[in-house]
Amino acid sequence: MAGGSGARQRPQVGLLALQNAAYSDVAPYPLDILVAESQGMVGYMLQQALRNALPSQEVTTLLTRVTVDPADPAFQDPCKYIGPVYTSVQAADLAAEKGWRIKQDGTGFRRVVPSPAPLAISESAAIHTLLQHDHLVICNGGGGIPVVQTGQTMAGCEAVIDKDLSAALLATQLQADALLILTDADAVYRDWGTPSQEAIGQVTVSSLAGTRFDAGSMGPKVDACCQFVRTCGGYAGIGSLQDGGRILSGQKGTLIIPG
Missing domain, CATH: 3.40.1160.10 (Acetylglutamate kinase-like)
Incomplete structure (x- = not known):
């Protein structure tokens, strides 16, 4: 079971980013950390609800990383909306104050971040093993934690991956x-x-x-x-x-x- 990061108008990653920005004296967490935080938060709530509804079913939440290409054109043209809707005045102030990229969304304005294509689900083998042992697996939340790989080293990056494309990739890797x-x-x-x-x-x-x-x-x-x-x-x-x-x-x- 893979999920998004919340309803369109009040997504968890956007709200976590706002909370993060409110502490001006503390270095802000990057988006990959916020996605990981939302995976834990939403995953916990789903796991608790499913286990209460299905007491005999093993339910496991797994933090899930998704590899992206650092040269993906999406990094040069952010288009993924996160957070609430702002007026034009609010949007201009936030762009100047925080360096956010903001675009019009309907009649309002919202923050936009890169949304690169998912290339590989890092934890697909672990998910497969859990499924073989009859676990209901909650994973790949919010499209997955975006990471780039250089040799044997992985590092997080500032992006939010499309949850639907990432879910399709996960289903493909699992041969669902x-x-x-x-x-x-x-x-x-x-x-x-x-x-x-x-x-x-x-x-x-x-x-x-x-x-x-x-x-x-x-x-x-x-x-x-x-x-x-x-x-x-x-x-x-x-x-x-x-x-x-x-x-x-x-x-x-x-x-x-x-x-």
């Missing part, structure tokens, strides 16, 4: 049968937000080619699912948290299959 992305929408929709919007049920990867989805919400989820299906030949589902099992059986949500 399926990838299930649960969200607050009941399915993927064509022409979302228009009078002609239409829910997509079962669909092949090839038939989605050329279809555009919102880059800030459903787009990365569809891309991640298509990437997994093309690479592994399995299937992938997107839909509501309450419909998990029925999505994979094709009864609810959107099911993406090879072809």
